[in-house]
Amino acid sequence: MNSLHTEKDALKKAFSEYLKNRKLRHTAERDAIFKNVALKKEPFTLDSVHQQLEDENFHVSRASVYNTMELLLDAKIVVRRRFENGVVQYELRSAAEEQVYLICTECNKVRKFRDESLDEFFKRYKTPKFYPEYFSLYFYGICSRCKYCVNNKDIKSKKKTIDKK
Amino acid sequence: MNSLHTEKDALKKAFSEYLKNRKLRHTAERDAIFKNVALKKEPFTLDSVHQQLEDENFHVSRASVYNTMELLLDAKIVVRRRFENGVVQYELRSAAEEQVYLICTECNKVRKFRDESLDEFFKRYKTPKFYPEYFSLYFYGICSRCKYCVNNKDIKSKKKTIDKK
DNA sequence: ATGTATGCAAACCATTTGCAATGAC
DNA sequence: GTCATTGCAAATGGTTTGCATACAT
Numbered sequence: 001m002n003s004l005h006t007e008k009d010a011l012k013k014a015f016s017e018y019l020k021n022r023k024l025r026h027t028a029e030r031d032a033i034f035k036n037v038a039l040k041k042e043p044f045t046l047d048s049v050h051q052q053l054e055d056e057n058f059h060v061s062r063a064s065v066y067n068t069m070e071l072l073l074d075a076k077i078v079v080r081r082r083f084e085n086g087v088v089q090y091e092l093r094s095a096a097e098e099q100v101y102l103i104c105t106e107c108n109k110v111r112k113f114r115d116e117s118l119d120e121f122f123k124r125y126k127t128p129k130f131y132p133e134y135f136s137l138y139f140y141g142i143c144s145r146c147k148y149c150v151n152n153k154d155i156k157s158k159k160k161t162i163d164k165k
Numbered sequence: 166m167n168s169l170h171t172e173k174d175a176l177k178k179a180f181s182e183y184l185k186n187r188k189l190r191h192t193a194e195r196d197a198i199f200k201n202v203a204l205k206k207e208p209f210t211l212d213s214v215h216q217q218l219e220d221e222n223f224h225v226s227r228a229s230v231y232n233t234m235e236l237l238l239d240a241k242i243v244v245r246r247r248f249e250n251g252v253v254q255y256e257l258r259s260a261a262e263e264q265v266y267l268i269c270t271e272c273n274k275v276r277k278f279r280d281e282s283l284d285e286f287f288k289r290y291k292t293p294k295f296y297p298e299y300f301s302l303y304f305y306g307i308c309s310r311c312k313y314c315v316n317n318k319d320i321k322s323k324k325k326t327i328d329k330k
Numbered sequence: 331a332t333g334t335a336t337g338c339a340a341a342c343c344a345t346t347t348g349c350a351a352t353g354a355c
Numbered sequence: 356g357t358c359a360t361t362g363c364a365a366a367t368g369g370t371t372t373g374c375a376t377a378c379a380t
Contacts, residue, residue: 025354025359061362066345076270082247102295105241111295121286130267130276132306140244141297190334190379226337231370
């Protein structure tokens with residue numbers, strides 16, 4: 001009945017099978033990381049997963065989070081994105097598919113939304129010698145906030161420190 | 166007459182004005198880096214710029230290449246891309262606009278092409294509270310090479326070392 | 331003359347790795 | 356019991372920074 005519930009179950013099954021097929025072990029750490037990740041509706045960082053687990057008093061090393069995330073990527077459960085400004089985000093692949101990203105080249109903020117109406121268009125789109133599974137559309141430009149803040153440009157000239165995270 | 170020539174001139178002018186407006190100096194290093202970059206028709210790495218200048222017996226420090234590239238980014242002459250697999254590429258903005266990227270999630274290879282027919286479509290596309298300057302379309306999937314090489318999957322299980330560069 | 335840009339080397343920081351200890355099978 | 360996985364700490368590598376020197380203005 002509950003679609004979110006069945007979706008998570010499907011993911012869990014996919015991950016279990018992935019581990020089984022590769023003869024990889026089903027450990028408490030991998031389980032905890034998977035559970036944390038499977039609940040995300042928005043993009044997340046590796047650190048946020050680690051932090052949240054620590055907050056729940058479940059200790060995992062950063063290295064294990066990296067390792068497990070690599071498995072989740074390979075199992076096609078999550079997707080990794082590296083933005084122009086250096087930010088690295090992960091996202092459930094189911095949530096990442098067919099998304100539109102608006103990236104402001106002034107302030108580096110990223111906004112995203114899903115646009116179902118693009119599905120049809122890209123289902124028909126020809127990609128020679130390539131079998132697409134999903135797509136992302138990135139628009140680079142100026143957000144309305146920056147548009148109306150002309151001074152921004154001057155503030156930004158020595159901008160490196162601001163940019164990261 | 167020669168469109169490539171005028172295009173490069175336009176870039177040079179844009180860069181000069183950028184420097185002048187910000188009261189930044191016009192140095193031999195910045196000039197050499199700009200000249201190298203302005204000729205690129207394909208995406209390039211920071212290292213390739215540095216290496217090519219060294220090969221021409223023009224010595225610049227890596228730090229200066231980083232600095233200048235930051236200026237070129239800010240001047241909107243070049244664009245930076247970070248792919249999911251960690252590869253960082255730069256590209257002339259004029260060459261980067263409205264491009265389609267095909268990214269293989271198995272082997273991490275990136276192919277790109279330009280599709281003029283998308284111009285029309287995206288000129289009309291509504292981006293709420295955002296003023297787009299250019300877009301990129303990323304398709305994630307399997308390239309034909311990987312499609313027909315089933316063993317790939319097994320080879321890749323311990324894949325980290327292969328992935329980077 | 332003045333103060334910005336450069337080069338170098340050291341610092342940084344996210345990510346990876348090596349290895350001994352742990353625990354899944 | 357065996358061998359993969361973990362945690363820790365050390366290593367790595369791309370990028371940034373600090374500072375003395377060089378040079379554009």
